[in-house]
Amino acid sequence: xxxxxxxxxxxxxxxxxxxxxxxxxxxxxxxxxxxxxxxxxxxxxxxxxxxxxxxxxxxxxxxxxxxxxxxxxxxxxxxxxxxxxxxxxxxxxxxxxxxxxxxxxxxxxxxxxxxxxxxxxxxxxxxxxxxxxxxxxxxxxxxxxxxxxxxxxxxxxxxxxxxxxxxxxxxxxxxxxxxxxxxxxxxxxxxxxxxxxxxxxxxxxxxxxxxxxxxxxxxxxxxxxxxxx
Numbered sequence: 001x002x003x004x005x006x007x008x009x010x011x012x013x014x015x016x017x018x019x020x021x022x023x024x025x026x027x028x029x030x031x032x033x034x035x036x037x038x039x040x041x042x043x044x045x046x047x048x049x050x051x052x053x054x055x056x057x058x059x060x061x062x063x064x065x066x067x068x069x070x071x072x073x074x075x076x077x078x079x080x081x082x083x084x085x086x087x088x089x090x091x092x093x094x095x096x097x098x099x100x101x102x103x104x105x106x107x108x109x110x111x112x113x114x115x116x117x118x119x120x121x122x123x124x125x126x127x128x129x130x131x132x133x134x135x136x137x138x139x140x141x142x143x144x145x146x147x148x149x150x151x152x153x154x155x156x157x158x159x160x161x162x163x164x165x166x167x168x169x170x171x172x173x174x175x176x177x178x179x180x181x182x183x184x185x186x187x188x189x190x191x192x193x194x195x196x197x198x199x200x201x202x203x204x205x206x207x208x209x210x211x212x213x214x215x216x217x218x219x220x221x222x223x224x225x226x227x228x229x
Contacts, residue, residue: 098195
């Protein structure tokens, strides 16, 4: 009996998984049976010390307490996951800035140019951010400067024109950003592109809430969103 209890305790000590209800009940019953057996068979001239009995009762209570704590934590975790899924569902149909370097351009019927916004996340303020737009073949289409940009997340818009002032063709482009401070030192940054949230996956393969950004951008985690536009 003692060996069985010790084995159960050792197995659980080396595992991060909580005891199942059946395992917990079995272990608690084993403790009680062990304590009862000790009391029934103790030496009358050398009875079980109160401290020993208290220690074993405390172990029994600890098993019950751990089981209840595990159930409470599971319930809290489930509630957090539900809340995250509800928060994510509110983003459906909205535009977000997420890590990436794509910008889309579309020409309207009357020649109007529509481009998706893009952004940057800066570790500290920059004196200027140089923007370079490239076509699918890597050729430079447009270059311009944004001027001073604060630390954190900022968004920009390309006018859709080439360096020669002509309208660029409809399609997908990429952009790169170079941020510098007043001393012409590089500022750590991350490029952000625009995407529209079309759906939400409550739990992906890693058990996390993910956003569906369509065929072009795929799925990203909720923590990838830097700004909601």
